[in-house]
Amino acid sequence: MPDSATQARDAQASRPGPGVTGGARGFLHDLDYSVVQQCIHCGMCLPTCPTYDETGLERNSPRGRIALMRAVADDRMEVTRAFGEEMYYCLGCLACTTACPAGVNYAELFERARAEVERLGVLDHPRRRWVRRLVLGGVFTRPRLLRLLGRLLWLHQASGGQWLFRKLRLTRLLPAWLRELEPMTPPIRPRFSDRLIRPIEQPAGPPRRRVAVLTGCVQDLIYPEINRDTVDVLLANGCTVVTPPLQPCCGSLHAHNGDLANARGLARAMISLFEEERLDAVITNAAGCGSHLKHYDRLLADDPEWRERAAAWSAKVRDISEFLVETGFRAPRGAAADGPGRVTYHEACHLCHGQGITRQPREILKTVPGLELAELAESTWCCGSAGVYNITQPEQAAKLLRRKLERIAAVGPRVVATANPGCLLQLQNGARAAGAAYAVVHPVSLLAAAYRAEPAD
Amino acid sequence: MKPAAPQEAGPPPDWLEELARRLPAGRVLTAPEDLEPYAFDGTAALRTRPAAVVMARTRDEVAATVRFAAERKIPLVGRGSGTGLSGGSVPVAGGLVLCLARMKRILEVDAANLTLSCEPGVLTAEVAAAAEQAGLFYPPDPGSMKISTIGGNVAENSGGLRGLKYGVTRDYVLGLEVVLADGSVVWLGNKCVKDVAGLSLKDLFIGSEGCLGIITRLLLKLVPKPPARRTLLALFGSMEAAAETVSGIIAAKIIPCTLEFLDRTTIGAVEAHARIGLPTEVAALVLMETDGHPAVVEEEAEGMATIAKANGALEVRVAADEAEALRLATARRSAFAALARIRPTTILEDVTVPRSELATMVAFIQATAEKHDLRIATFGHLGDGNLHPTILTDETNAAEMERVEAAIGDIVDETLRLGGTITGEHGVGLAKKPYLRSQLGEEGHALLRRVKAALDPDGILNPGKVHD
Numbered sequence: 044m045p046d047s048a049t050q051a052r053d054a055q056a057s058r059p060g061p062g063v064t065g066g067a068r069g070f071l072h073d074l075d076y077s078v079v080q081q082c083i084h085c086g087m088c089l090p091t092c093p094t095y096d097e098t099g100l101e102r103n104s105p106r107g108r109i110a111l112m113r114a115v116a117d118d119r120m121e122v123t124r125a126f127g128e129e130m131y132y133c134l135g136c137l138a139c140t141t142a143c144p145a146g147v148n149y150a151e152l153f154e155r156a157r158a159e160v161e162r163l164g165v166l167d168h169p170r171r172r173w174v175r176r177l178v179l180g181g182v183f184t185r186p187r188l189l190r191l192l193g194r195l196l197w198l199h200q201a202s203g204g205q206w207l208f209r210k211l212r213l214t215r216l217l218p219a220w221l222r223e224l225e226p227m228t229p230p231i232r233p234r235f236s237d238r239l240i241r242p243i244e245q246p247a248g249p250p251r252r253r254v255a256v257l258t259g260c261v262q263d264l265i266y267p268e269i270n271r272d273t274v275d276v277l278l279a280n281g282c283t284v285v286t287p288p289l290q291p292c293c294g295s296l297h298a299h300n301g302d303l304a305n306a307r308g309l310a311r312a313m314i315s316l317f318e319e320e321r322l323d324a325v326i327t328n329a330a331g332c333g334s335h336l337k338h339y340d341r342l343l344a345d346d347p348e349w350r351e352r353a354a355a356w357s358a359k360v361r362d363i364s365e366f367l368v369e370t371g372f373r374a375p376r377g378a379a380a381d382g383p384g385r386v387t388y389h390e391a392c393h394l395c396h397g398q399g400i401t402r403q404p405r406e407i408l409k410t411v412p413g414l415e416l417a418e419l420a421e422s423t424w425c426c427g428s429a430g431v432y433n434i435t436q437p438e439q440a441a442k443l444l445r446r447k448l449e450r451i452a453a454v455g456p457r458v459v460a461t462a463n464p465g466c467l468l469q470l471q472n473g474a475r476a477a478g479a480a481y482a483v484v485h486p487v488s489l490l491a492a493a494y495r496a497e498p499a500d
Numbered sequence: 501m502k503p504a505a506p507q508e509a510g511p512p513p514d515w516l517e518e519l520a521r522r523l524p525a526g527r528v529l530t531a532p533e534d535l536e537p538y539a540f541d542g543t544a545a546l547r548t549r550p551a552a553v554v555m556a557r558t559r560d561e562v563a564a565t566v567r568f569a570a571e572r573k574i575p576l577v578g579r580g581s582g583t584g585l586s587g588g589s590v591p592v593a594g595g596l597v598l599c600l601a602r603m604k605r606i607l608e609v610d611a612a613n614l615t616l617s618c619e620p621g622v623l624t625a626e627v628a629a630a631a632e633q634a635g636l637f638y639p640p641d642p643g644s645m646k647i648s649t650i651g652g653n654v655a656e657n658s659g660g661l662r663g664l665k666y667g668v669t670r671d672y673v674l675g676l677e678v679v680l681a682d683g684s685v686v687w688l689g690n691k692c693v694k695d696v697a698g699l700s701l702k703d704l705f706i707g708s709e710g711c712l713g714i715i716t717r718l719l720l721k722l723v724p725k726p727p728a729r730r731t732l733l734a735l736f737g738s739m740e741a742a743a744e745t746v747s748g749i750i751a752a753k754i755i756p757c758t759l760e761f762l763d764r765t766t767i768g769a770v771e772a773h774a775r776i777g778l779p780t781e782v783a784a785l786v787l788m789e790t791d792g793h794p795a796v797v798e799e800e801a802e803g804m805a806t807i808a809k810a811n812g813a814l815e816v817r818v819a820a821d822e823a824e825a826l827r828l829a830t831a832r833r834s835a836f837a838a839l840a841r842i843r844p845t846t847i848l849e850d851v852t853v854p855r856s857e858l859a860t861m862v863a864f865i866q867a868t869a870e871k872h873d874l875r876i877a878t879f880g881h882l883g884d885g886n887l888h889p890t891i892l893t894d895e896t897n898a899a900e901m902e903r904v905e906a907a908i909g910d911i912v913d914e915t916l917r918l919g920g921t922i923t924g925e926h927g928v929g930l931a932k933k934p935y936l937r938s939q940l941g942e943e944g945h946a947l948l949r950r951v952k953a954a955l956d957p958d959g960i961l962n963p964g965k966v967h968d
């Protein structure tokens with residue numbers, strides 16, 4: 044689009060300027076108008092939207108939500124409570140982005156809309172404010188505190204405290220909303236990534252590339268082994284791997300929940316941490332983080348001091364599967380008999396829709412000896428995890444989970460592979476509750492296991 | 501604050517409560533957040549927020565709503581999925597939208613009579629899938645088929661990519677249940693292959709754009725699924741060569757099911773979305789598909805490739821398998837929306853000319869773009885003579901929009917001069933209304949209005965659409 048900048052200016056020129064709205068321009072008003080205008084309301088995204096599928100109402104569709112955002116940007120509508128609720132009913136799964144032929148940047152619209160909802164406080168409620176401040180402002184901006192909490196939670200779970208807690212019905216003392224969450228707390232691992240991975244690890248042969256591995260926050264507490272597997276796979280492919288023991292949260296949780304200020308702060312911290320290293324790539328294995336990390340350029344575009352640094356960062360971020368395929372990873376050797384058997388692949392929204400990565404994880408899976416890849420119907424349909432959606436919208440999340448489990452059951456796999464901690468947790472919880480026998484693992488773990496099982500030659 | 505349009509700011513009409521009382525709970529939407537998303541369809545630059553939206557679930561609810569509108573003389577606009585490209589389901593100020601999207605049941609697939617019966621909110625793709633499951637085939641496949649409703653298809657008499665061999669929606673409608681403007685219900689049609697009992701009244705409602713009645717049930721004709729299919733992609737260095745190829749194929753008495761054409765701009769936009777490796781440097785490509793008996797398909801595919809090469813095709817590619825053929829067709833279906841990547845406003849025309857005039861029309865569109873200093877991309881159903889010149893512009897640029905108006909006027913005049921029609925498949929709605937009279941002539945236009953007056957004397961059904 045060679046002349047898009049001029050058009051954007053044209054479009055801006057004929058709209059009410061800042062003076063008209065009294066200078067208190069919001070996140071949607073400040074957005075380049077061409078982003079709002081990009082939607083031509085063709086409706087091609089509707090059949091891919093899980094919330095529209097559920098209700099059949101336009102307002103619960105991408106096209107409808109964009110129309111509401113545009114009405115706000117055009118000063119035809121106020122940001123109301125209903126508007127706020129609509130933006131939080133959206134999963135942020137970005138299936139609409141994959142479907143949209145017109146190239147609408149829904150992710151940005153959605154983040155801005157939620158930020159506007161928070162700025163104006165239309166959903167404000169003392170409890171909600173308290174939780175947001177604690178979670179977004181407190182815990183997830185302080186990696187040490189998060190790990191400390193993680194350890195306490197582990198102790199609580201490992202000591203049988205949780206069992207006792209539930210047995211004694213102490214949960215009844217908790218407020219109802221917290222009570223419902225309690226069984227959803229994931230099993231915390233005894234050792235986090237910093238105890239499993241050294242800050243710098245060298246491959247056996249001469250190093251060909253130097254990469255950093257991001258350990259993530261939720262991933263670090265409940266799936267640190269996946270980080271270990273990621274490092275092992277990179278080592279097996281001739282990479283020097285840099286893994287700082289204490290890393291900030293990437294800020295995706297903040298950006299997706301209307302807290303752009305903290306999201307920007309965390310992005311700057313993240314960039315600073317790695318900037319001094321001469322890296323060929325920054326590797327992430329959590330789809331939700333990856334799709335956010337790649338957009339630091341957009342997040343910091345208005346910050347003259349950080350714009351270029353953020354662009355350089357975004358150019359380096361790679362999902363692990365993307366990186367492996369791009370650099371021609373080595374297929375593991377081994378006997379088919381020892382393989383995992385029938386495996387199906389559930390596509391994390393923020394990998395397939397957020398980053399357009401669909402082919403690479405399958406290519407990796409296909410190289411694992413003894414792995415039979417059986418396609419999952421509706422593999423790109425959201426499982427309902429969607430960040431904290433399963434906490435904020437439990438009913439809709441449960442419906443999506445049920446649908447996903449049905450599709451998986453139809454395949455009858457021994458293993459379900461998926462590349463995002465939220466999906467892993469959601470599917471593991473779902474499979475356990477349904478008494479299903481399959482394991483749910485990250486594709487990179489299957490590859491790491493195959494490398495480990497290679498016969499010595 | 502920008503002054504809000506009256507229907508947005510004004511008090512809600514006093515009849516809302518009464519309407520809600522006459523319908524089951526939850527059917528009537530009235531909150532601004534619920535209504536704003538129904539203010540438009542797929543047409544550029546048209547927007548009117550309705551007073552209320554009724555989400556009907558049954559025929560009786562539809563009838564009750566229409567009766568209510570008739571009693572109070574409230575304008576009522578039927579709506580499927582709102583993908584229309586002429587403004588047909590854009591609300592009328594102060595009026596009702598009656599949305600059929602939730603009437604989604606497929607009632608019967610009759611393999612003995614090759615028919616399918618369903619409600620109007622079933623998606624076109626769902627009709628096609630249900631037919632396929634029974635080993636049958638529902639051919640009409642508008643580009644929007646994954647989301648357009650079958651009711652909307654009938655109301656617009658939609659075409660698709662297979663029109664050349666299989667015709668349009670009208671050719672597959674055997675029967676319709678219609679709620680008339682006074683709220684009464686009629687059933688028109690049957691499962692018979694032949695039927696000359698009186699006027700073919702169902703045909704009156706096909707392509708009626710929601711102006712004569714609301715369709716609440718459909719009986720559709722299916723055909724046997726063709727056993728073989730072959731898809732080819734021919735690349736050309738000039739648009740004329742592509743047009744000549746199509747004339748050549750038709751002159752050679754080959755009737756493929758698809759002859760779709762994309763120009764360079766459209767190819768670029770589609771590729772930016774679909775990323776399936778379309779060649780973005782050629783001037784035009786033609787997607788050709790033949791289906792039927794395997795031996796015939798083989799022969800026709802070869803024949804088409806030969807004709808394309810004889811007319812200077814740079815290359816003819818053959819889709820390796822069903823999956824690749826589907827990817828190509830899906831990419832083609834995204835053409836219109838993909839063009840929106842280029843400029844903020846995408847104004848799509850739907851002119852159709854006799855096929856012998858295609859090359860003239862294509863050249864005229866190019867000349868018109870130059871004359872008015874506009875960017876026009878063209879794609880379309882070349883085999884049907886149906887072109888979609890698409891003006892890539894910006895609705896907020898008043899000077900440019902004047903040139904757009906002038907260009908559309910020129911294109912319409914030339915179309916009519918060549919014996920064509922202003923709309924081949926998208927309907928008149930609001931977008932083509934100003935040009936309808938010049939195509940139909942005074943008498944034709946008056947007849948149209950007499951039919952409307954006979955069926956909807958108070959003018960409550962989609963008033964202001966098609967004609968004033």
Ligand SMILES: Cc1cc2nc3c(=O)[nH]c(=O)nc-3n(C[C@H](O)[C@H](O)[C@H](O)COP(=O)(O)OP(=O)(O)OC[C@H]3O[C@@H](n4cnc5c(N)ncnc54)[C@H](O)[C@@H]3O)c2cc1C
Nearest residue numbers: 580581582583584588643649651652653655658659710715
């Ligand atoms: C990307 C894209 C590609 C397209 N490709 C094609 C194509 O290839 N060929 C083609 O012909 N069209 C095409 N269209 C146009 C459009 O999809 C068709 O006109 C379609 O039939 C509209 O269906 P809908 O359910 O969206 O109807 P709407 O847009 O909701 O309604 C269309 C009209 O039908 C009336 N209506 C709807 N339902 C009923 C009912 N049950 N009873 C009475 N009246 C009713 C409405 O009042 C309105 O006048 C395309 C549109 C898009 C956005």
Ligand code: SF4
Nearest residue numbers: 082083085086088143
């Ligand atoms: S978001 Fe894209 S696909 Fe959806 S209505 Fe808008 S332009 Fe069409």
Ligand code: SF4
Nearest residue numbers: 092133134136137139
């Ligand atoms: S992000 Fe997902 S839930 Fe939200 S509008 Fe897009 S498709 Fe629908």
